[in-house]
Amino acid sequence: MLGYEFMQRAFWAGGLIGLIGPLLGVYLMLRRQVLMADTLSHVSLAGVALGSVLHWNPALSGFAVAIAGGLVIEQLRRSYRTYSELPVAIIMTSGLALAVVLMSLKQNLAKSFSSYLFGSIVAVSDTQLKLIAVVAAAGLLYFIILRRPLYSLTFDEETASIGGVRTGLLSFSFAVLTGMTVAAAMPVVGVLLVSALIVLPASIALRIASGFTAAILISVGTGLTGVYAGLTASYYINTPPGGTIALILLVFLLTVMALQKMVRRRSRRKLHHSQTI
Amino acid sequence: MILSSMRDVVFGYGNEPVIKGLSLDIEAGQFIGITGPNGAAKTTLLKLMLGLLKPWSGTVTLNRELNGAGRPVIGYVPQQVASFNAGFPSKVIELVRSGCYARLGLFGRFSKQQEALVERSLRQVEMWEYRNSRIGELSGGQKQRICIARALAQQPQVLVLDEPVTGMDAASRSGFYQLMRHDVTSHGRTVIMVTHNLGETSSYLDTVISLERKEQEGWTCLVTNSCSVHFGQEA
Numbered sequence: 001m002l003g004y005e006f007m008q009r010a011f012w013a014g015g016l017i018g019l020i021g022p023l024l025g026v027y028l029m030l031r032r033q034v035l036m037a038d039t040l041s042h043v044s045l046a047g048v049a050l051g052s053v054l055h056w057n058p059a060l061s062g063f064a065v066a067i068a069g070g071l072v073i074e075q076l077r078r079s080y081r082t083y084s085e086l087p088v089a090i091i092m093t094s095g096l097a098l099a100v101v102l103m104s105l106k107q108n109l110a111k112s113f114s115s116y117l118f119g120s121i122v123a124v125s126d127t128q129l130k131l132i133a134v135v136a137a138a139g140l141l142y143f144i145i146l147r148r149p150l151y152s153l154t155f156d157e158e159t160a161s162i163g164g165v166r167t168g169l170l171s172f173s174f175a176v177l178t179g180m181t182v183a184a185a186m187p188v189v190g191v192l193l194v195s196a197l198i199v200l201p202a203s204i205a206l207r208i209a210s211g212f213t214a215a216i217l218i219s220v221g222t223g224l225t226g227v228y229a230g231l232t233a234s235y236y237i238n239t240p241p242g243g244t245i246a247l248i249l250l251v252f253l254l255t256v257m258a259l260q261k262m263v264r265r266r267s268r269r270k271l272h273h274s275q276t277i
Numbered sequence: 278m279i280l281s282s283m284r285d286v287v288f289g290y291g292n293e294p295v296i297k298g299l300s301l302d303i304e305a306g307q308f309i310g311i312t313g314p315n316g317a318a319k320t321t322l323l324k325l326m327l328g329l330l331k332p333w334s335g336t337v338t339l340n341r342e343l344n345g346a347g348r349p350v351i352g353y354v355p356q357q358v359a360s361f362n363a364g365f366p367s368k369v370i371e372l373v374r375s376g377c378y379a380r381l382g383l384f385g386r387f388s389k390q391q392e393a394l395v396e397r398s399l400r401q402v403e404m405w406e407y408r409n410s411r412i413g414e415l416s417g418g419q420k421q422r423i424c425i426a427r428a429l430a431q432q433p434q435v436l437v438l439d440e441p442v443t444g445m446d447a448a449s450r451s452g453f454y455q456l457m458r459h460d461v462t463s464h465g466r467t468v469i470m471v472t473h474n475l476g477e478t479s480s481y482l483d484t485v486i487s488l489e490r491k492e493q494e495g496w497t498c499l500v501t502n503s504c505s506v507h508f509g510q511e512a
Contacts, residue, residue: 030364030365030366145383146383148375148378148381148383149378149383151375151378152375152378154365155365155367155372155375156355158329158353158355159353159354159355161329162327162329162351162353162437163350163351163352163353163378163379163431164348164350164351164379165379205366206364206366209366210366210368210411211366211367211368211371211411212365212366212367212368212371213371214366215366
């Protein structure tokens with residue numbers, strides 16, 4: 001399988017996205033912004049369509065539009081503090097509407113869009129792999145260097161601000177990184193499932209982690225396992241990688257939930273048994 | 278030394294001002310209580326003092342001489358902290374250690390002194406034995422205490438507490454007031470605390486700012502001891 005160049009590219013791309021996506025997911029979940037990934041993937045799709053219509057590189061235009069979308073959402077989040085989910089809904093529908101209209105402007109565009117919608121192993125081009133590598137490196141540096149202010153910001157924005165964290169700048173840079181990650185992940189998992197790769201590993205981690213560092217390590221570990229298992233399965237059974245990766249991560253989540261339930265039941269039974277003795 | 282100076286401050290929500298023409302000087306190195314009934318704009322006053330809210334008109338100045346030429350280090354424990362991020366996957370000790378981040382910066386290493394400070398802060402609020410617990414597993418009062426420990430670990434020059442004893446029992450509350458009094462007297466820290474229970478706290482406080490509503494005048498601000506405050510034109 002790894003003898004093929006396109007599979008090598010897919011494994012590199014998947015590994016890098018499997019590293020940065022779940023890491024970002026932990027912060028997105030804790031900041032109650034899980035739908036932001038979904039929204040930005042729709043916005044990015046509009047960027048891809050725009051690039052195709054204007055004969056620009058679709059990967060780069062999708063990337064730029066996703067970043068712009070992230071910044072707009074962050075700005076709107078500040079304006080609609082009471083209804084923080086509203087900007088996400090506005091941008092998601094706007095992005096999708098724009099993508100649909102732009103797609104209709106160019107014949108034969110809809111066909112190539114299926115690889116963006118559902119992800120395709122062969123869709124990972126050299127340009128995209130380079131973009132993914134840059135995003136993953138930038139994201140890792142971002143999360144390592146700013147881990148302390150990000151922790152404070154994620155726990156409570158108001159306290160962080162009073163404590164001297166530049167919360168505005170940090171939130172905007174976080175929105176930019178989210179846009180970059182979502183746009184980079186699109187060729188691997190597809191627009192419709194990009195949030196699965198970002199959110200599912202984090203939701204597993206938040207269920208079982210004992211601390212913050214543990215949550216990040218579990219999320220990244222789960223994401224990488226899911227991506228590699230999904231890419232391998234999709235190669236052998238010829239299924240779209242996005243759906244396969246998402247389903248495998250879903251199985252992980254259901255297994256963890258079932259195991260937790262079993263452990264809880266067993267400990268209750270033990271307690272009951274010791275009380276009756 | 279004056280810590281915070283407000284001049285002719287007007288602020289409100291919607292179209293209605295809740296604070297009109299307030300001028301107030303807060304002295305550094307005091308234990309100050311802000312009290313008043315629900316809706317008296319106590320938290321609003323705190324947030325204005327800290328620069329979290331911008332006044333419609335007037336000025337708010339924080340004295341930078343307390344911390345060289347920089348902004349004073351401020352520790353803050355918000356109202357109803359127990360409801361914040363209960364699902365945050367953090368151990369108690371991780372959260373309290375984060376109080377040191379402001380002084381450590383991005384790359385400063387945790388020294389033995391810092392570790393000792395974290396331990397002392399947790400012991401002061403009687404939460405050291407819970408250091409490895411997940412914060413989501415704690416009761417409301419315990420969550421409140423670890424947020425206070427986090428603020429103490431910050432070694433703030435100014436500690437701002439918005440109803441900090443919510444959920445604590447009587448003995449814990451008394452211990453907490455004594456701890457704050459000791460910090461002010463022995464370490465020169467300024468503590469500003471919103472409280473509903475003046476009867477319980479007045480013996481520990483240097484200054485009380487009471488926000489009251491009067492039939493004809495609307496909200497007024499009465500101050501005992503050394504803060505100077507005026508509503509209206511005169512500063």
